[in-house]
Amino acid sequence: MNDFPSIVQVEDVSKRFLLHKDKSLKERVMFLGRARKRVEDFWALQDVSMDIATGSTVGLVGHNGSGKSTLLKVIGGIIQPTSGSVVRRGRMAALLELGAGFHPDLSGRENVYLNAAILGLSHQETDRHFDAIVEFSGIEDFIDTQVKFYSSGMYVRLAFSVAVHVDPDLLLVDEVLAVGDEPFQRKCMDKIAEFQAEGRTIVLVSHSSDQVGRLCDRVVVMQSGSMIHDGDPAEGIRVLRDGYEADRMSDLQLAREVEPQASRISIEDVTSHTVIGDGSVDVVVLVTVDVQEATPGWGMGIAIETTLGMRIYSSDTFALKHAMPTSIGRHTIQVVLPDVRLGAGKYLVSVGVALASRETVDRRPNAAAFDMPNDEFSTGLLRIRPNWQVDPAIKAI
Template identity: 65%
Template sequence: MTSPILVSVDDVSKRFVLHKEKSLKERLVNFKASRKHREDFWALRNVSTQIEVGSTVGLVGHNGSGKSTLLKVIGGILQPSTGSVARRGRMAALLELGAGFHQDLTGRENVYLNAAILGLSRADTDRYFDAIVDFSGIESFIDTQVKFYSSGMYVRLAFAVAVHVDPDLLLVDEVLAVGDEPFQRKCMEKISEFQHEGRTIVLVSHSADQVGNLCDRVLVLHGGAVQHDGDPAEGIRILRNGYEEDRLASNLRHGTRREDFPYLIDDVRAAMVEREGRSDLTLTVSVDIRKPVPDWGMGMSIDTPLGTRLYEATTWDTNVVLPNVKGKHVLTMTFPDVRIGTGKYLVNVGLGDKTGRNFDQAPAAVSFDTPTGAVGHGILRLSPTVTVE
């Protein structure tokens, strides 16, 4: 049985007009020729998707891919140039820092103002007010004008209001990256509570860990179009491959081709081998040295398919002396008795020097599987014993 649809986005495109004049005076002087100084920019192109009740959807993509524009179109803040959006239920939105706050009003006054904008009556706000202030943790400043608030205090109060207006749909745009660690943890716990209550969340984030932990579905946007709509692990993989393609394209624009790199990653292999009841991981990297430079090294990391970083190391962390003469060389790193949970994992590899320069990178270069049959589930693979007295 499928869940009912809360948001339906049908063939939505959004166009902005970019004016090349730098000032209003230039626009007036060049009024007759203004069309020659305008350029159409399509932030969204033919986007269609449906969001079911109770789902948590992540919108990811490069800067300028259209994530925030799509979120604002879903929220009704921007109207699409073509297409339509149908939405039902009460909505709360955290789209940008301090949106809906008046600088000259106090925190208390802004709580009532923001709650009214989000559809709460004064009586409802009176009932929730103490809980809102307690969640925000800024009791001492609630009667201070918000123009004196720090960015973290802004987000604390805005998030506290948004999650207490009993929304059916919560829209969040990157604001969870602001605030200290205890407050971010409190936000994550509140979102998890929302998920258990069957509420719907649409989240824009650049954090693969955040998307992987929270979302059951991911939309990858590129150039305003949907590149992927579905499994979060596959979406994050596509996003990372896009980052690497952009990096290589940038090198070409600046006259640097991969063939000109002083060090190249020629091949990467990984294997998990069972030996006497333990699992040993072997990583083999073939490196082509073309133009030797001092103090080069290799770094590697292991991620889950959802982007959670489990481990990272470099050859500088060891006492090994790497070869530094032209030609192809094979580097092998062995990790004995790796105790990570059953599943598939990705290995990222990079070459560089101690100054921080990157020579070549291979994100998600290879994957490996860990053995099945372990007791329990999770990132760690343990062998518990149980005794009964």
């Protein structure tokens, strides 16, 4: 393999699917004479070209329907392109769909041999690897049970275990890893890291930007069947998140157009940004409210969430005993969160206002977003500069 700089070569690949407007067989019969008019072309891929170097780990990311999974299936030979070509070298293992290659009426044991044969192992080679495959999967007690009785997690365990034990030069992995439980996902990540250390090539489709940023040395961002970024993972994740932010703002604008105004107090605008100082990052949130009726005792709350919806911070003026303006008119409230130690990435701000009785009168979920800058010394949800010491004179704490 080392004689070839590229293990996969994709040249001008396009893939067309036919979308039928008819919703049932009855409609197809009724409109038989106009069948061509009731079919639309959908180009899942359009003129995609890329070379994947041997030993690299490439992440394919993008919105749902962007073409990333279609591209992975074309690379794996599962579907053929409408035009263009794909050249692969070496042994390939693919985890593209849940339970692909499994027969539901066969036992787990029988499916191990069937799936291994599909992936290129002989019966004797599978015999040598069988115990390791079963041990890695962790489903020893069910190996002789028909797989139609397996849970989705058991499917993934066994399929992944077979794939990584066929000694592949190229491993293709779709989002199926998200189905396994957390301990098994860690085991899978450890196995992928082992493959990387051995110089194997991995192409990964994932919706987890943290996973892609941690594992991949190259990121390809797909949009409407075309590549809009191919290169640095950090830049690729930024491009992806900017796309999500544009969609979120569009949805938010539509929601505001149809949402009725609150009777007493309404939120008119929310913005947020960061202020980078000397070693610290402040988050500033500006909220404009319209007080339409003098309302004593009302309050405001804010919350910060990740793009995946995990709440990491919330606070309100009721707990802080902070009085809000009661005069009729528009008011701008500034909230400064000093020295926020969040890891790099995009975060969403939600805002709500409530009466003294705690009755919510207006709420703007995911109303604004801010970006935390890249951190050269750590990754993850928190930004912490560690103090590493070798053989220090440590006093007991």
